[in-house]
Amino acid sequence: MIKKIVLFVSLLALVVLGFRFCDFKKEADTTTIDSAGLIQQQILNVGKLIVTEGHFSEVITYKNQEKYLMGMVSFDKKALIVVNADVTVAYDLHKMKYDIDPINKIISIVSIPKEEIKISPDIQFYDVEQSKLNPFTGDDYNKINKSVKANLTQKIQKSTLKSNAQNRLISELSKLLLTTTNLGWTLKYQGNVIANDKALDQQIKL
Known part of the structure; x- marks a missing residue:
């Protein structure tokens, strides 16, 4: 009789342990799924248009000469x-x-889109001098517009506008890094582990 009671208790204990193991496994799986969901949501929050604006001014003198009669006129x-x-x-x-790897808890940023630079110039003409034999034409305006954009592009490269935009980009991605770290995930960019903001800054600016 005692042996039957011991056997029954042992079987009951095994069943209880089995259920607890299943519950533990289920909770672990749920945690992984929830973590992946939070990571996905953070990516959606970060995934937006970051715009940095600037204003530039310049003054240009445009000259053109048409010669006739072997340069005499x-x-x-x-x-x-x-x-x-x-x-x-x-x-x-x-x-x-x-890419998101929920098994190994790794999120890998494969690529970040290149910055898009948009220049919207307002061009005003003053002190215009021309003749009937050498008037301003559409070709002149095209040359001027092309020259203006080339000059502005050089100014943008020398300014802090691009670096300011890049800093805003890093600030947004830092939010994703914070989330992954707090959830015990690893963030990678182009195969390199991003452990902190400094590493993120270095990788983005390479």
């Missing part, structure tokens, strides 16, 4: 051109490519 045209341009540098993080 010439007709000049010139204008003072004032340019005011609004410039935006944008990162569209909706285009960011990434």
Whole structure:
């Protein structure tokens, strides 16, 4: 009789332990799924358009000369051109490519979209001088517009506008790094582990 009672208690204990193991396993799986869901949500929060704006101004003197009769006669045209341009540098993080590995708790950023630079110049002409034999034409305006954008591009490269936009990008990605760290996940960018903000900054600016 005692042996039967001991056997029954032992079987009951095994059943209880079995159920507890299953519950533990289920909780662990649920935690992994919930963590992946939180990571996915954070990516959606980060995935937006980051825009940094700037304003540039410049004054250009445009001159052109048409010569006739072997250079003996010439007709000049010139204008003072004032340019005011609004410039935006944008990162569209909706285009960011990434992979999520819920088993090993790794999120890998595969690629970040290149910055998009948009230049919107307002060109005003002053002190215009021209002749009937050398008037301003559409070709002149195209040359001026091309020259203006080339000059503005150089100014943008020398300014802090691009670096400011990049800093905003890093600030957004830092939110993702914080979430992954708090949930016990690992963040990688192009195969490299991102352990902290400094590493993120270094990898983005390579």
